[in-house]
Amino acid sequence: MAFVTPPLVDVQPPKWVKPSFGAKVKSATPGLIVVVACLYVAVVILLPAVSVVVQAFAKGVGPFLKNFESEDLRSALRLTLITACIAVPANTVFGLAAATAIARKKFKGKALLLSVIDLPFSISPVVVGLMLVLLYSPTHGLLAGVVNSLGWKIIFSTPGIVLATIIVTFPFMAREVIPLLEEEGWEQEEAAKTLGASDWQVFWKVTLPSVRWAALYGLILTTARALGEFGAVSVVSGNIASQTQTLPLFVEDAYKQYNTELAFGAALVLGGVAVVSLLLKLLVERLLEQDKNARSLESETL
Amino acid sequence: MTAVLPRQRRPKRFPVVKLPSWSWRVTWLYLGLVLFLPLGGMLLKAAGVGPSGFWEAATSPEAVATYKVSFGLAFLASIVNGVFGLVIAWALIRCRFPGQKLLDALIDLPFALPTAVAGLALTAVYSQEGWLGGPLYNLFGIKVAFTSLGVAIAMVFISLPFVVRTVEPVLRALEKEQEEAAWCLGASKGQTFWRVVLPQLTPAILAGVAQGYSRAVGEYGSVVMISSNVPFKDLITPTLIVQKLEEYDINGATVIGTVMLLFSLVSLLAINLIQVWGQRYQGN
Numbered sequence: 239m240a241f242v243t244p245p246l247v248d249v250q251p252p253k254w255v256k257p258s259f260g261a262k263v264k265s266a267t268p269g270l271i272v273v274v275a276c277l278y279v280a281v282v283i284l285l286p287a288v289s290v291v292v293q294a295f296a297k298g299v300g301p302f303l304k305n306f307e308s309e310d311l312r313s314a315l316r317l318t319l320i321t322a323c324i325a326v327p328a329n330t331v332f333g334l335a336a337a338t339a340i341a342r343k344k345f346k347g348k349a350l351l352l353s354v355i356d357l358p359f360s361i362s363p364v365v366v367g368l369m370l371v372l373l374y375s376p377t378h379g380l381l382a383g384v385v386n387s388l389g390w391k392i393i394f395s396t397p398g399i400v401l402a403t404i405i406v407t408f409p410f411m412a413r414e415v416i417p418l419l420e421e422e423g424w425e426q427e428e429a430a431k432t433l434g435a436s437d438w439q440v441f442w443k444v445t446l447p448s449v450r451w452a453a454l455y456g457l458i459l460t461t462a463r464a465l466g467e468f469g470a471v472s473v474v475s476g477n478i479a480s481q482t483q484t485l486p487l488f489v490e491d492a493y494k495q496y497n498t499e500l501a502f503g504a505a506l507v508l509g510g511v512a513v514v515s516l517l518l519k520l521l522v523e524r525l526l527e528q529d530k531n532a533r534s535l536e537s538e539t540l
Numbered sequence: 541m542t543a544v545l546p547r548q549r550r551p552k553r554f555p556v557v558k559l560p561s562w563s564w565r566v567t568w569l570y571l572g573l574v575l576f577l578p579l580g581g582m583l584l585k586a587a588g589v590g591p592s593g594f595w596e597a598a599t600s601p602e603a604v605a606t607y608k609v610s611f612g613l614a615f616l617a618s619i620v621n622g623v624f625g626l627v628i629a630w631a632l633i634r635c636r637f638p639g640q641k642l643l644d645a646l647i648d649l650p651f652a653l654p655t656a657v658a659g660l661a662l663t664a665v666y667s668q669e670g671w672l673g674g675p676l677y678n679l680f681g682i683k684v685a686f687t688s689l690g691v692a693i694a695m696v697f698i699s700l701p702f703v704v705r706t707v708e709p710v711l712r713a714l715e716k717e718q719e720e721a722a723w724c725l726g727a728s729k730g731q732t733f734w735r736v737v738l739p740q741l742t743p744a745i746l747a748g749v750a751q752g753y754s755r756a757v758g759e760y761g762s763v764v765m766i767s768s769n770v771p772f773k774d775l776i777t778p779t780l781i782v783q784k785l786e787e788y789d790i791n792g793a794t795v796i797g798t799v800m801l802l803f804s805l806v807s808l809l810a811i812n813l814i815q816v817w818g819q820r821y822q823g824n
Contacts, residue, residue: 268634271630275643276639286665339563360754360808361758362758364782365801368797369579371785372581372794373582379581465654486761489654502664516648516649
């Protein structure tokens with residue numbers, strides 16, 4: 239006796255059968271999830287972001303542009319850019335060096351070292367500022383003697399601001415590049431080396447191109463954070479208008495002084511930078527993905 | 541030097557190429573100057589205070605009140621984000637709807653937006669003349685900005701992305717077959733979620749909550765703007781450190797700073813442990 243399996247047919251209830259209440263609830267669940275998710279994000283994130291734009295242009299475009307005639311705002315913008323121009327390259331060099339040094343080495347305490355590199359992410363920025371004050375303050379710092387005898391001015395001055403920014407932003411680069419280098423093998427570098435390339439050549443022509451998008455991603459994150467850092471900088475800067483005030487500090491100070499328009503004008507500049515960095519990030523993410531796909535294809539064909 | 545080793549003496553797992561030694565040196569020099577020196581400096585200063593002085597400053601009523609505000613409200617905020625973060629991650633991975641890309645991009649905004657701008661924006665929205673603060677005050681008599689509720693909202697804002705971003709990859713990697721198997725075995729949708737899906741997501745959710753908590757506890761820029769910074773009411777610990785520094789109470793600032801540092805070390809350890817625990821699932 240042979241068993242004949244009936245063909246699989248998607249059995250649907252006849253059209254005239256009304257779905258039960260339970261089925262209605264079930265089919266509504268995904269919709270509910272989407273609505274809750276969107277509402278939550280709209281209230282928590284979108285609304286405040288939109289309010290900055292609206293408030294900045296509350297009196298029209300003319301008054302908004304007039305904000306930029308303020309000498310304090312301009313000098314704050316200048317200091318912020320100078321800080322980023324020093325901190326970002328310094329951290330890029332460190333990030334790439336740390337990645338090439340750590341990623342492919344196996345040693346005891348590697349996980350610990352990686353956690354230590356991540357530490358600035360979990361320390362409160364205020365504590366970072368405090369550490370710098372305790373070290374370099376000319377009156378009660380541990381290195382006060384050295385700082386004073388050399389005549390350096392670190393706290394309440396640009397070097398302190400730059401240092402604080404560096405500490406807060408240095409993990410980004412290493413963090414993005416290390417996983418990628420870990421994933422890749424050594425073969426390419428090995429080949430370059432056996433063909434007679436020097437260490438530098440290997441780094442510039444093999445290692446760096448292979449991590450270029452990850453490095454760019456790290457660079458974007460570093461820059462965005464360096465331009466916007468508040469806590470660490472506010473502790474070491476002394477917040478003197480036109481001298482040691484970065485743009486984020488200016489935003490807070492202007493708001494406290496009831497210069498609402500100036501505050502929102504400056505905030506819009508910073509917010510614009512943040513949005514641009516987000517868009518760039520999305521773009522680079524796509525490039526990273528493409529790169530990964532291309533690589534996996536390559537390794538399949540090999 | 542390195543390339544001329546005879547072939548049979550080459551160790552199995554190590555390639556001929558040696559790491560350029562400069563990168564190793566740069567890493568340690570930089571870490572030393574930028575991280576270890578300031579860390580060591582603060583610990584040295586804290587050690588100079590002495591155990592009894594340390595204990596007294598760390599547990600002064602003023603400090604304990606700020607711990608309650610900071611750690612308590614951050615806990616509340618990270619729990620709220622744990623629930624909603626899961627919902628958002630689910631919507632992003634398992635549902636298709638218009639505006640999904642926008643939602644995805646918006647999640648990262650709290651990471652990208654400078655905290656001072658976030659503080660300004662939240663204060664504007666939740667003050668008594670604000671878009672949400674106004675109706676809340678007029679209809680329910682709830683004050684948000686310049687109270688501890690405002691502080692909690694700022695903490696929710698800055699810690700929102702963590703849970704979403706840790707849950708997303710795990711949810712995406714989850715095999716649909718498991719849910720189908722559970723369904724075939726007669727489990728309801730609810731049972732499938734609670735017994736099959738959620739246990740696998742738990743480590744990721746916990747890791748995200750812990751990261752968000754750690755961030756919310758340390759947050760300064762946005763909270764200082766929306767808080768009234770009144771001691772024993774809504775003053776957070778980082779602001780207390782700043783105030784102590786401004787009053788030249790260096791020892792007090794050092795001690796409370798060290799407490800915060802110890803907390804972030806512990807939370808870093810906890811997050812690592814949770815991630816190790818979570819990899820159990822990925823290994824199978």
